[in-house]
Amino acid sequence: MEREIVVPGDLxxxxxxxxxxxxxxxxxxxxSANYGLVDRRTNIKVIPLSGRYIxxxxxxxxxxxxxxxxxxxxxxxNSPYEGLLHVSEYPERVDPANMSKCxxxxxxxxxxxxxxxxxxxxxxxxxxxxxxxxxxxRVIDISHVKIPRVIGRNGSxxxxxxxxxxxxxxxxxxxxxxxxxxxxRVDIAIRAIFKIEHEAHTSGLTDKIKEFIGKELEELxxxx
Amino acid sequence: xxxxxKLIVDGKRLDGRxxxxxxxxxxxxxxxxxxxxxxxxxxxxxxxxAAVYGPREVHPRHLQNASRAIVRYRYNMAAFSVExxxxxxxxxxxxxxxxxxxEALESVIMQELYPRSAIxxxxxxxxADAGTRVAGINAASVALADAGIPMRCLVSACAVGKxxxxxxxxxxxxxxxxxxxxxxxxxxxxxxxxxxxxxxHMTEExxxxxxxxxxxxxxxxxxxxxQALIEKYGEMASPAEEAQANGGEANE
Numbered sequence: 001m002e003r004e005i006v007v008p009g010d011l012x013x014x015x016x017x018x019x020x021x022x023x024x025x026x027x028x029x030x031x032s033a034n035y036g037l038v039d040r041r042t043n044i045k046v047i048p049l050s051g052r053y054i055x056x057x058x059x060x061x062x063x064x065x066x067x068x069x070x071x072x073x074x075x076x077x078n079s080p081y082e083g084l085l086h087v088s089e090y091p092e093r094v095d096p097a098n099m100s101k102c103x104x105x106x107x108x109x110x111x112x113x114x115x116x117x118x119x120x121x122x123x124x125x126x127x128x129x130x131x132x133x134x135x136x137x138r139v140i141d142i143s144h145v146k147i148p149r150v151i152g153r154n155g156s157x158x159x160x161x162x163x164x165x166x167x168x169x170x171x172x173x174x175x176x177x178x179x180x181x182x183x184x185r186v187d188i189a190i191r192a193i194f195k196i197e198h199e200a201h202t203s204g205l206t207d208k209i210k211e212f213i214g215k216e217l218e219e220l221x222x223x224x
Numbered sequence: 225x226x227x228x229x230k231l232i233v234d235g236k237r238l239d240g241r242x243x244x245x246x247x248x249x250x251x252x253x254x255x256x257x258x259x260x261x262x263x264x265x266x267x268x269x270x271x272x273x274a275a276v277y278g279p280r281e282v283h284p285r286h287l288q289n290a291s292r293a294i295v296r297y298r299y300n301m302a303a304f305s306v307e308x309x310x311x312x313x314x315x316x317x318x319x320x321x322x323x324x325x326x327e328a329l330e331s332v333i334m335q336e337l338y339p340r341s342a343i344x345x346x347x348x349x350x351x352a353d354a355g356t357r358v359a360g361i362n363a364a365s366v367a368l369a370d371a372g373i374p375m376r377c378l379v380s381a382c383a384v385g386k387x388x389x390x391x392x393x394x395x396x397x398x399x400x401x402x403x404x405x406x407x408x409x410x411x412x413x414x415x416x417x418x419x420x421x422x423x424x425h426m427t428e429e430x431x432x433x434x435x436x437x438x439x440x441x442x443x444x445x446x447x448x449x450x451q452a453l454i455e456k457y458g459e460m461a462s463p464a465e466e467a468q469a470n471g472g473e474a475n476e
Contacts, residue, residue: 007453009377009413035369051372080279080341120339201457
């Protein structure tokens with residue numbers, strides 16, 4: 001699938017009804033607002049090639065506690081805006097006096113973005129399945145625009161990584177990835193993810209990564 | 225260098241260009257690893273590095289705007305960028321250039337998408353050879369796109385001057401020093417002019433023609449900026465277009 005690279009201001013179409021994300025309408029025509037790849041499958045979208053993570057409601061993210069205030073934890077979510085986790089959004093009932101016993105500064109959590117208001121106040125929640133504090137494993141940072149490639153179409157890439165390497169992986173929408181399992185295999189998974197990030201704009205990536213993992217596993221077995 | 229007797233000889237300029245010709249120009253997008261977006265530009269004898277950070281949190285806090293992103297632009301000349309050592313740090317000239325360049329770019333950035341944040345643009349002039357402010361704007365515009373910041377379009381800029389009573393595109397150092405006028409112009413692709421300054425003297429009729437020449441120059445630069453961004457992801461650029469974008473060797 002050959003996709004066209006566009007820069008801001010490129011004319012993408014004449015029908016304003018088709019304008020999707022990464023585009024804007026001026027004088028009844030659709031223009032690109034971003035530097036990225038065009039996707040014309042349903043409407044006209046521009047998928048950016050770079051940029052910071054901007055939180056949106058429903059996103060699952062990996063955050064880091066940076067401060068504890070009277071009734072909120074302040075969470076760094078790898079974005080220009082910090083996340084707020086209210087005590088009532090913690091899975092258990094917590095006395096505001098004991099907040100830093102539950103989550104202390106520096107701790108990593110999986111949270112869901114509950115709401116983002118127009119002034120970009122970001123509210124997080126942990127009251128849901130799978131949402132928890134991360135007590136073990138490793139977290140790596142990649143560019144958030146490459147996350148869809150790490151997940152792959154219908155999760156093909158991520159399930160391949162999990163299956164072939166037998167490690168647990170959680171991918172946050174904000175570009176943070178949590179991995180847990182045998183240390184040597186986690187090392188391979190991290191190398192594979194950085195390879196995906198680096199080659200995100202090329203096609204046939206899943207096969208390339210599968211081959212890469214195969215080779216790395218082979219090496220691992222030989223050294224044992 | 226003392227003033228040459230004539231700056232234009234038989235319709236050719238001292239560096240061999242025609243009256244309506246740009247200097248060799250070479251853009252390279254995405255050269256800095258730490259910045260969100262960057263661009264290195266060689267614009268004749270000018271060497272310019274632009275870096276963009278953001279959107280990010282605003283420090284100091286009181287500068288933040290609750291409804292839109294603020295844009296900060298710092299134009300800085302390196303101490304070694306000119307013949308005599310330039311005293312480092314901001315001076316009246318670079319503060320002015322920072323302001324007008326920021327305004328030239330602000331009009332295309334979709335600031336309302338990122339309330340309470342800052343977009344920081346740093347432009348370092350490593351080597352100066354007349355027309356550094358337009359070179360800075362060209363590089364900053366590519367760096368902004370490279371940083372993934374939503375914009376209505378790119379901004380291109382170039383200067384027109386008057387030497388020996390003739391209008392010429394893109395002044396070099398000698399023409400700038402000994403010419404009669406200098407008119408830097410920045411324009412977006414919809415033809416809206418976002419920067420227009422002038423020093424020296426021109427008649428009204430000359431000004432009109434000069435503006436037309438500048439617009440034409442900006443269109444050429446716009447093509448090169450686009451090409452630089454496309455080239456960053458390789459494979460797609462056809463060799464013919466590439467040659468045009470590089471514009472040959474730099475005249476160092």
